Amino acid sequence: MNDNLFIVVFAAAIYYGTPLVFAALGEILAERSGVINLGVEGMMLLGAVGACWVATSIDGPAGVVLPIAVVAAMLFAAAGALIHAFLTITLRVNQIISGLALTIFAGVAGVSSYLAGLWDLGQAPVANQFGKMDLLGWGDLPVLGPILFNQTLLTYLSWLLVVLTSIYIFRTRWGLQLRAVGESPQTADSVGVAVQRSRYLHVLAGGAFAGIAGACFSLSILPTWQNGMTLGQGWIALALVIFGFWRPDLMLVGAYLFGGLSSLRYTLQARGVEIPQLFLDSLPYVMTIVVLVVVSNSAARRQLGAPAALGKPYEREER
Amino acid sequence: MRSTFSGFRLEPRSHLPRLINWTVPIGSFFAALFAGALLLLMTGQNPISVYQRILERAFLDAGSLSGTLVAATPLLFTGLCAAVAFRVGFFNIGGEGQFYVGAIFSSGIALALGRDAQVWIAIPAMIIAGALGGALWGAIPGFLRAYLRTNEIITSLMLNYIAGVISVYLIFESSSFWRDLEGTGKMFPKGKVIPPVAFWPEYGIGSLVVPFGFLLGIATAAWIAVLQRRTRFGYEMRVVGGAPTTARYAGMRPGRVIVAVAAVSGALAGLGGAASVGNFRHILDPKGMQQSGFGYAGIVVAALARLNPVAVIFVSIIIGGITNAGYALQGPDFPSGLVGILEGLILFCTLGGEVLMRYRVVRTRGVSSNVAGAQ
Known part of the structure; x- marks a missing residue:
């Protein structure tokens, strides 16, 4: 049952899609406040190196080390986001x-690799890893069990954050203020919202989320350090924000679609399915372009999409 | 109501000092070195000795300047690639991929022409093929942006990864025309060496070795400067870049201009790929190209040159020096990753410096401005 190709592909889609969910969720927060951050790839690598460092240098039970490693990942990546902010x-x-x-500063030829070299990371897999676990006891359910309920804690955390972020953006007063800041900072300012502060906080939160995305790589997927190990996933996360029309729920669908595409080379190869390497390796990147073209055109037609003040600095007028 | 984070505000300067062209890049460069020194200090390295070794390996040691030109040549082309596109507000981040495709095309034509070709055919053919390959790859995001309203930043970036996958496939995962299938090539995948007639010349000036590709780059930079300032196309680029609506009212076609700029920008990076194959590597070397990341570094070159094509020539030598020193000094006591750190810091400082030149920093007196803001 668990060997069914359908189940394997879907379970892998969620597993490999999880870092995309974190990174894109963070970018949604930043862009909703009006700030594009193309540093996602670099921030993910900062998070990955921070998490790997903690997991390598602290001995202890997984329940202690792993939370510290994730917090370190968030802090490392948020520090990068602070420069951008x-x-x-x-x-x-x-x-x-x-x-x-x-991304250049923090990325494959930058700080992340510098720190990894300094701390001598990547010699061996980290001792404490996020493994697959059946948290809710539903792992034996047919079909859904192995797909949904035999994942890592990070995946369960990502679901929680998607739900909380959705509620935050669309159902709370602060979310309303956030959307106002992204759509029309002048209006938000005139009713007493601190525009600059809101933008700082959401860019930093976006960085922290990207940090968890990086931790997914160094604590679960690889799970060790390799220079540039995120392989462009940060850029795909940026495309997912557009794909999801800046909504967490739609973005989640896209993240699993791309997680599935990225994982095909592992899942299909392991089962001896003959598909040219070139095709499988380039598929996620080609599909990102295709999806982006389709979405951009329909978004333009239906007036959906980006916060109106996205990319525009806010300059408070003198009174 | 008060804004939490600003104890000062920025006021536009009424008068822009002409010196801005020099002070911003030079000031930013040294500010970046300073920030890098702090980072080195914090991580237990001695910044003075690290910088001293970079300076020696980049410019001062015997033969170091020739090595710097080897790195500066591709950077000159990728810097021009970014400078041309960014000036029009077309954020082509795809210089990396366009560079790969230029290398694939130019090495392909050199191999196809074979060892019996004439030098005066082989080298121009490589130049044209490289430019053509880069132009085709670069035109894709241009077309998508102009006619399908798709964000060029992400598409051009995805095309970098696709070009990387293709070049790896040609050498490591297939028995392609580019791969050396004789001798050690059977065991260790590597590219086929192009015939010696297609090797680009080098010119010795004293002890300095100047590659033909660098001279070609200087000529290209001059040509771009003329194109931007003295031609109709250059004028259209300026208008489309500054005011797309005005351009449409004036009867220009912004879509066509953007596709043309994207193709020219891609062609420049493709030339860099051709120069890299013709002058230095003589094979299609996917792993080597990916490690160098000249396409991304070109963005740093362009920004520090304030998008001025002639300034790109000089800046490419400086960034090329840092890159060259980075290769030369790889080892246990020299931190890896320093090149990217310095490049990133230079870019940050250039951006910040630009603002500080355009605006005056005015301190806000806490209470009074808060009262004013609350009205």
Whole structure:
């Protein structure tokens, strides 16, 4: 039963889609406040190196080490986000180039690899890992059990965060303020919302989420350190935000679609299915472009989509 | 009501000092070195000795400047690639992939022409093939942006990964025309060496070795400067970049201009790929190209040059020096990752410096401005 190809592919889609969920969820928060952060890839690597460092250097039971590692991942990545926040919100520089700078600074040839070299990471798999576990006792359910309820704690955490973030954005007063800041900062300011503070907080939260996404790689998927181990997933997360029309629920669907595409090379190869490597390796990237084209066109037609003030710095007028 | 984070605000300067063209890049560069030094200090390294070794390996040691030009040549082209596109507000992050495709095309044509080709055919053919490959790859995000309203940043980035997968496939996962299937190539996958007639020349000036590709890059930069300032196409680029609506009212076709800019930008990165094959690697080397990341570094070059094509020439030598030192100094006592750190910091500081030149920083007096804001 558990060997059924259908089940294997779907379970892998969720497993490999989980970092995408965290990263895209964080980016949704940042972009809802009006700030694009192209540094996701770099922040994920910062989170991955932070988590790997803690998991390698602290001995102890998994229940102690792993939470500390995840918190470290969040702090590392949020520190990267803080640079972007300061430059784009306080100094009002171009958000696109600042985000790129963050990815270059933190990315494969930057701080993350520097720190990994300094701490001598990647020699062996980390001792404490997030393994698959049947948290709710529903793992024996037919079909759904192995797909949904035999995942890692990180996946369960991502579901919780998707639900909480959805409620936060659409059902709370703070969420309303957040959307106002992203749509029309002038209006938000005039009714007493602190625009700059809101943007700082959501860019930092976005960074922390990207950090957890990185921890998924260094504590579960690989689970060790490799320079540039996120392999462009941060950029796919950026595309998922557009794919999901800046909504957590739609984004989740897209993340699992792309998780499935990224995992096909492992799942199909393990079962000896003959599909050219070239095709499987490029599939997630090709599909990102295809999906983006389709979504961008329909979004333009139906007036759906991006927060109106996305990418625009807010300059308070003098009174 | 008070804003929590700002103890100061930025006021536009009424008068922009002309020196901005020099002070921002130079100031940013040193600010970045300073920030990098702090990071080195915090992590227990000695910044002075690290910087001293970079300076020696980049510019001062015997033969180091020739090595710097080897890194500066591809950076010159990818820097031009980013500078041309960013100036029009087209954020082509795809220089990396366009560079790979240029390398694939130019090595392909060199191999196809074989060892009996004339030099004056082989080298121009490589130049044209490289530019063509880059232009085709670069035109895709341009077309998608212009006619299907798709964000060019993500599409051009995805195309980098796709080009990377294709080049790895050609050498490591197939028996392609590019792969060396004789001798050790059977055991260890590697690219077929292009025939010696297709090797690009190098010119010795004293002890300095100047690659032909670098000279081609200088000529290209000059041509881009003329194109931008003296031609109709350059004028259209400026208008489309500054005011798309105005461009449409003036009878221009912004879509066509964007596709053309994207293709030119891609062609420049593709030329870089051709120069890399012709002058230095002489094979299609996917892993080597991916490790270098010249396409991404080109964005740093362009930003530090303030998108000015002639300034790109000089900046490519500086960034090329850092890159060259990074290769040369790889080892246990030299931190890896320092090149990216410095590049990222240079980009951050250039952005920040730009703002500080355009605006004056005015301290807000806590209470009075809060009262004013509350009205």
